[in-house]
Amino acid sequence: MRCRAARRLLVAFQDGELSAGDTTRVAEHLTECESCRTREEHLSSITPEPLRMVRPSVDPDWSQMDAQLHHAFNEPAQRTTPVWIPARRAMMGMYGLAVGVLLIWGASNALRVQSLEAELVAATTAPPVETLMPATAMQPASYKPPASDGKPR
Numbered sequence: 001m002r003c004r005a006a007r008r009l010l011v012a013f014q015d016g017e018l019s020a021g022d023t024t025r026v027a028e029h030l031t032e033c034e035s036c037r038t039r040e041e042h043l044s045s046i047t048p049e050p051l052r053m054v055r056p057s058v059d060p061d062w063s064q065m066d067a068q069l070h071h072a073f074n075e076p077a078q079r080t081t082p083v084w085i086p087a088r089r090a091m092m093g094m095y096g097l098a099v100g101v102l103l104i105w106g107a108s109n110a111l112r113v114q115s116l117e118a119e120l121v122a123a124t125t126a127p128p129v130e131t132l133m134p135a136t137a138m139q140p141a142s143y144k145p146p147a148s149d150g151k152p153r
């Protein structure tokens with residue numbers, strides 16, 4: 001077997017995927033060729049070993065488990081406040097505060113709009129002339145109305 005062919009088969013050789021004949025030929029080449037042997041060692045150093053299914057060693061001591069379960073079920077549960085509840089309360093408080101501020105702001109805006117509308121109506125609606133200038137002030141000071149007979153008084 002030539003180096004090129006052997007190197008092409010190296011990964012399959014390591015994974016045990018070659019036929020018996022190819023396995024024998026690659027193994028023979030590796031015993032003869034130091035260059036390919038070095039490459040094979042390098043390959044095996046960088047290729048992870050297949051993970052083995054390891055069955056965990058469990059000692060099923062059922063009586064102890066039963067005792068623990070019994071204890072857990074019969075012990076009065078301690079009421080502990082989860083960490084997130086104060087945070088949620090704070091969030092709700094902030095939310096309520098924001099809603100309140102927005103409501104107050106909106107109400108004050110509505111009042112302001114109402115007063116602006118009233119100002120606009122007052123500014124664009126002319127008051128009666130008498131309120132601006134009484135009738136007596138409409139005559140110049142030097143004006144003397146003629147007497148009914150036409151002579152000045």
Ligand SMILES: [Zn+2]
Nearest residue numbers: 002003033036
């Ligand atoms: Zn070789």
